[in-house]
Amino acid sequence: RRSADSVPYRAVPILHAVRNYISSRLTATTTAAMAKTAVAYKEKMLELPLVSFICSCLYPEARNKIMGEFEDMKVTPINKRSSGQAFEVILKTPSPTYEGGYSITSPPKKRDVSLEDIQKKLEAAEDRRRSQEAQVLKALAEKREHERDVLLKAMEENSNFSKMAEEKLNIKMEHISKNREALLTAMLERLQEK
Known part of the structure; x- marks a missing residue:
């Protein structure tokens, strides 16, 4: 059985002929231009971490300030990609000696009317x-x-x-x-x- 996506056996030589024709038509200049674009893109991707490192060196107080606001949680990066980053946020349990502003309020007691x-x-x-x-x-x-x-x-x-x-x-x-x-x-x- 063939799936709906598969190409019939008779069309395979035609597809190879079309691919060969297109690749022979590509000139050396278009191939070189595509290669230059790919190299430039890779260089830019390598520069992104460098830019973020420089920014963090220039403005360290902003980063420390942000991390200071989250003392009751732990933030760990999961993976880094060019499209963004993923983080895992773990809330810490308060220590027994902690006397913070956290208080569990009970519902108001009903008065006898x-x-x-x-x-x-x-x-x-x-x-x-x-x-x-x-x-x-x-x-x-x-x-x-x-x-x-x-x-x-x-x-x-x-x-x-x-x-x-x-x-x-x-x-x-x-x-x-x-x-x-x-x-x-x-x-x-x-x-x-x-």
Whole structure:
């Protein structure tokens, strides 16, 4: 049986021919360029530990400071790779003479709740509910009062506008009637003069 990944037996000579053709087409310059790139990459990888060593020499207090923060644990490197490092962290058990800030707190003890305490809490809750209801009712009353004031003001402005418009119209009509009478009297005088 063949697996799905395997190449049929007849295709093997074709694959060899393709590989030979591609390798013959690679020029010496591309091979040399690839070799230079590989050498440069290897040199850079060799320089990385040197750079970290120089940095640790220049700034030793930072490293000591970090390690000083972890006095209650042991950190050991497992393996080092170019992609990163793996560490194993082991917590140390405190010594018997250690008087640090570690204390295991027990859950708070439940008090015996008396009937009076329950009654006081219920009364306090009822008072809070009443005060909240009073605040809500007060806010609603203020809102309704404001709406009523706005409506009254709008009605007053509307009535004032209609009164002013009516007065202007009356003045205009009087003015028009006076002008008409004056024009008619002037026309009658002209007719009488002729």
